[in-house]
Amino acid sequence: MTTTANVIVNGLSKSFGERRVLNDISLELRQGEFVALVGASGSGKTTLLRMLGGLSAPDQGEVLVPERRTFVFQEPRLVQSSRVWRNVVLGLDGVVGNKDVAFDMLNEVGLAGHENDWPSTLSGGEAQRVAIARALVRRPQLLLMDEPFGALDALTRMTMHALVARLCSVYQPTTLLVTHDVDEALFLADRVFVLRDGAIAHEVAITTPRPRTLRSDAHELRAEILSYLGVTRELLDGNAEPK
């Protein structure tokens, strides 16, 4: 891994009316790094992600990101009137060769045979795979994911975790993942940022060697991150009543 910074955020602030959602945030992501952003609801995770993607403007501060950025949203957000393969190459210019590119990418996310389906006929997990294929087909330098597996069932989510881990190791984009799921962060990320009250309250490095197993052995790290999110060790071990 190189040490070149791929994302630089400097003194970023954002308010919605009276509410200050992000408060003077600074961070740096290295090239090819996978960072998970965790935090309670309303802690500003999505706002930060949207500003990195250029979807909303900051009030103050500076955001530097690479040119080729792609987004995976919580919902698939496919164009319902286009067949699956056309959705995958939505952001590619030209026509020649696009179909082959789309078919290859769909094969890679395990959707071979669904190329000519309409989006409305796909299951939630399948539609989200199309969204991931659409994001990766542009060979992003920065991949932004906003709770991409939040709406999926637990079983589908596990296979998606493995899929994303494999694809990210192949394509090596710098990745920022917003998530509520600490196990997801432990499985996928190199670093975890804990966001609280519009600021990065903690930063945890996940040094578990790759490839990782879905059955995480990093109990200490898990307990540490959960404690930052308000889940105490006592609560985790079952010795305490929730307050």
Next chain:
Amino acid sequence: MSTPNNTAVVLESPQVLEVQRRRRSWSWVTKATLPVIILVGWAALAKSSLVPPLTMPTPWGTVLELRVMWEKQDLAMNIGVSLTRALVGLIIGAAFGFVIGLFAGLSKIGEELFDATLQAFRAIPFIALIPLFILWFGIGETPKILVVALASYFPMYINTAGGVRNVDRKVVEAAKTFGVKRFALLRKVVLPLALPQILTGLSLSMVISILALVAGEQISSQNGIGYLLTQSQAYQRNYEVFACVVIYALMGLAAAAIVKVLERFFLKWREGVAVR
């Protein structure tokens, strides 16, 4: 009322809420029911003593009348003339409505610029303008085509603007993050998703274009179905009047059929959509 624990609970299989797919053959029967009832009622009425003789032909009599008109009054040419007027007027009106609707639906400026004015123009009954149009444009094709265009732009305008405005902003935002912009965004995302409503507008415009045609052709025409209708009325040839009305009705049916075909072609993605 509480059920004691030792009583057996009665179980039932739940009522199936999903609409069952029906067989195609039966759908044809359903579609034909009402027209058949109307035809039979019409025939019975024409044969009965309730209507004065020679004022209403039977359905079969109307068909015979159409055959006579086909041979003696060059019906094919007159239908052709009428269809051309309807089509040219519709193309002008619908294209205008589509372009302005697109502009008004996509931008706030477009809406502010056009919406109030077009809404005001809509309230003008186009029939009231026909005498003026004849004064201004003479008795040629221009006033007739203009009446059709004026009557048919509005449904297209209002549905295009509404359809474009209602496209899911989340999908548009997603497309933008993948670098799709301006014309490509319109072509790949906005227009396809707005198409169901745009086709509704087209269907309404088509029907209204035929209505406007009837009005436009009745004044100072030398050909077309409206001309035949006026002539028949003047000479009290009631069977011919009926035949002309039937022709207009068939044109309306054809317009609906064309829209059905367009929908089947362009809106394939909506077929067989399950409720999730």
